[in-house]
Amino acid sequence: MKCLICSSSFLEIASWRKLLFIKSSQLVCEKCLNKFEKAEEKDCRNEWIGTHYEGALDSVNSIYNYNDWMKHVYQQYKFQLDVELANIFTSDFLPLLKVKAKIVPIPLHPDMLLARTFSQVDELLNAANVPFHHVLSKTLNHSQVGKSKKERISTELIFTVTKDVQNQNILLVDDLYTTGTTLHHAAYVLKKAGANTVDALTLIRA
Amino acid sequence: MKEVQAFLTGRIWLKEQTPFPLPVIEEFIRKGFISPHTGIQSNQNSSSKKTKSSNCRRCGNKQLTAFQCAKCNGTCLYCRQCIQMGRISSCSELITWSGPSKVHEVNHCFTWSGTLTSLQAKASNELLISVQRNQSHLIYAVCGAGKTELLYPSIFDALQRGLRVCVATPRTDVVLELAPRFQQVFPQTIIHALYGGSPDYSDFAQLILATTHQLLRFEKAFDVVFVDEADAFPYTVDKSLQFAVQKAKKKSAAVHTITATPSDELLSQADNISLISQRFHGFPLPVPRFVGLWNYKKHMYKDQLPQKLANWTQQCLQNDQPFLIFFPTIDLMKCALPLFQQIHVDISAVHAEDPERKEKVLKLRRKKVCGLLTTTILERGITIPNVQVAVVGADEKIFTSSALIQISGRVGRSVDFPSGDLVFFHHGISLEMDKAKATIIEHNTNREVL
Numbered sequence: 001m002k003c004l005i006c007s008s009s010f011l012e013i014a015s016w017r018k019l020l021f022i023k024s025s026q027l028v029c030e031k032c033l034n035k036f037e038k039a040e041e042k043d044c045r046n047e048w049i050g051t052h053y054e055g056a057l058d059s060v061n062s063i064y065n066y067n068d069w070m071k072h073v074y075q076q077y078k079f080q081l082d083v084e085l086a087n088i089f090t091s092d093f094l095p096l097l098k099v100k101a102k103i104v105p106i107p108l109h110p111d112m113l114l115a116r117t118f119s120q121v122d123e124l125l126n127a128a129n130v131p132f133h134h135v136l137s138k139t140l141n142h143s144q145v146g147k148s149k150k151e152r153i154s155t156e157l158i159f160t161v162t163k164d165v166q167n168q169n170i171l172l173v174d175d176l177y178t179t180g181t182t183l184h185h186a187a188y189v190l191k192k193a194g195a196n197t198v199d200a201l202t203l204i205r206a
Numbered sequence: 207m208k209e210v211q212a213f214l215t216g217r218i219w220l221k222e223q224t225p226f227p228l229p230v231i232e233e234f235i236r237k238g239f240i241s242p243h244t245g246i247q248s249n250q251n252s253s254s255k256k257t258k259s260s261n262c263r264r265c266g267n268k269q270l271t272a273f274q275c276a277k278c279n280g281t282c283l284y285c286r287q288c289i290q291m292g293r294i295s296s297c298s299e300l301i302t303w304s305g306p307s308k309v310h311e312v313n314h315c316f317t318w319s320g321t322l323t324s325l326q327a328k329a330s331n332e333l334l335i336s337v338q339r340n341q342s343h344l345i346y347a348v349c350g351a352g353k354t355e356l357l358y359p360s361i362f363d364a365l366q367r368g369l370r371v372c373v374a375t376p377r378t379d380v381v382l383e384l385a386p387r388f389q390q391v392f393p394q395t396i397i398h399a400l401y402g403g404s405p406d407y408s409d410f411a412q413l414i415l416a417t418t419h420q421l422l423r424f425e426k427a428f429d430v431v432f433v434d435e436a437d438a439f440p441y442t443v444d445k446s447l448q449f450a451v452q453k454a455k456k457k458s459a460a461v462h463t464i465t466a467t468p469s470d471e472l473l474s475q476a477d478n479i480s481l482i483s484q485r486f487h488g489f490p491l492p493v494p495r496f497v498g499l500w501n502y503k504k505h506m507y508k509d510q511l512p513q514k515l516a517n518w519t520q521q522c523l524q525n526d527q528p529f530l531i532f533f534p535t536i537d538l539m540k541c542a543l544p545l546f547q548q549i550h551v552d553i554s555a556v557h558a559e560d561p562e563r564k565e566k567v568l569k570l571r572r573k574k575v576c577g578l579l580t581t582t583i584l585e586r587g588i589t590i591p592n593v594q595v596a597v598v599g600a601d602e603k604i605f606t607s608s609a610l611i612q613i614s615g616r617v618g619r620s621v622d623f624p625s626g627d628l629v630f631f632h633h634g635i636s637l638e639m640d641k642a643k644a645t646i647i648e649h650n651t652n653r654e655v656l
């Protein structure tokens with residue numbers, strides 16, 4: 001096998017992992033694999049207490065920490081547009097196959113989608129064959145870079161709800177949890193549209 | 207127009223990534239001055255019409271990755287091999303200059319005050335004749351023969367004839383080392399030094415020093431190409447790098463190669479060959495000693511430094527001689543490092559991914575550290591006065607005869623210390639070890655005949 005990240009050749013070890021998921025062969029060498037760091041459980045919603053987003057999001061979980069290695073790999077995926085790398089995280093998203101809630105990826109603005117040629121969140125789910133539904137659409141496309149947190153919060157309407165979500169349980173999926181603005185806003189509009197619960201899962205927590 | 211012409215002449219570039227606004231590029235395309243090309247070329251295979259193979263226009267890679275593309279609204283192919291230079295997919299466009307050709311500068315200045323040995327001068331003249339006749343030439347020069355300076359006359363001659371010249375090498379450190387030397391010798395010539403992470407140039411250079419990898423960004427650009435260290439890793443194993451050289455030169459341009467350890471392939475490809483079997487200082491090449499070091503791996507993994515190796519290290523320390531010890535793997539080297547540090551705390555280790563690689567070599571040269579453990583990464587390109595060299599596990603596969611000859615070439619390079627100890631510690635003598643030793647002895651014999 002040739003490692004998807006460092007392209008060195010490696011021998012696949014017959015591990016329990018391989019026995020359990022016969023379909024997913026090992027794509028990344030042991031060395032590269034060990035540089036990822038799983039995120040510990042932590043509730044980062046506290047910062048939103050007192051804002052009008054308080055309580056919108058019922059829980060947030062993240063799979064990995066944003067260490068230097070993850071920054072490097074993720075930059076290659078999202079900005080060098082190396083779509084293939086989505087497959088590295090297949091096993092991380094497999095548990096979503098058992099989730100009863102409706103899985104909703106955070107969408108890209110259509111202009112951004114055209115420029116990037118793929119949605120980095122959708123592809124993570126596709127790689128694991130996890131079914132999902134787009135019920136949100138992004139209405140503003142200005143980048144959040146260079147704005148203070150307050151400015152970002154006051155950015156009106158980042159998302160609109162495009163499908164019926166009345167009394168539904170939603171699991172939002174996003175790539176990166178930085179300040180939480182995106183997820184909180186999405187949860188807020190979903191709850192307003194009648195969603196019962198809104199939880200969230202992100203690949204990485206910064 | 208001049209700026210766009212200067213930038214694009216000989217280059218092949220992603221349309222969206224030039225230093226110019228997109229409307230400017232579009233305008234030139236309408237005028238026919240810029241040709242757009244699809245990033246992924248599909249070749250209809252004539253023999254069997256059903257199989258359609260595609261390849262990346264920039265790097266030639268045929269193993270492309272398919273994905274659902276939002277821009278194409280369907281399946282799209284992209285190339286992972288050259289993705290670091292900006293992704294090329296079925297829906298991306300590469301552009302080349304097809305407008306009026308650029309007139310090259312013929313006024314160049316050549317300021318070099320050094321002298322060539324008679325052997326260097328002979329090879330240099332032979333090379334010049336080959337370059338003028340556009341015949342491929344191999345300079346087969348032993349480590350320490352002084353090969354860079356014998357290129358100068360050929361390069362100067364080509365520049366004055368208005369030709370565009372490229373000196374390529376698989377190794378970034380060679381580009382970094384050559385760039386200031388060339389700029390000094392050709393002070394009025396615009397020279398670009400290109401390697402991964404080098405500054406972006408938007409102007410035109412008539413002389414380009416580049417890693418072979420960077421040549422992927424050129425197409426039909428060069429009239430004369432020299433490939434220095436033409437047998438170095440990864441050039442010999444990575445087909446895309448050889449493709450890069452072929453693509454970057456003009457179709458008829460000859461490729462000249464320079465190395466101390468030519469492969470049979472290089473020897474057979476060259477129209478003409480010059481052999482320099484003597485070092486510039488005239489002293490013979492150090493010949494390796496073979497010393498058995500039985501079960502060295504077992505001992506090291508058990509935290510024991512084999513006595514012979516420890517003694518050798520002690521000897522260097524006592525004589526106040528800097529030393530390099532080569533290891534077959536990073537793993538074994540890391541395991542051995544603490545054992546060596548028990549002998550002297552200053553001993554450190556370098557490997558390919560080591561960000562402090564350069565600093566550590568510099569420290570050894572300045573005698574700030576007494577010795578370095580290393581992998582084959584330091585087999586070429588470094589000169590440390592009076593350095594003593596040992597290879598641990600010289601019989602391991604990674605130590606090919608070329609690698610061993612290059613490693614041996616680190617010893618006795620300076621005229622003040624023209625010799626030094628050179629030991630191959632082994633667990634059984636390999637054919638490659640024998641071949642390396644025989645080649646070195648043969649060079650020394652040739653030298654005596656002269």
Ligand SMILES: [Zn+2]
Nearest residue numbers: 003006029032
């Ligand atoms: Zn790897």
Ligand SMILES: [Zn+2]
Nearest residue numbers: 262265285288
């Ligand atoms: Zn390519």
Ligand SMILES: [Zn+2]
Nearest residue numbers: 275278282297
């Ligand atoms: Zn496409």
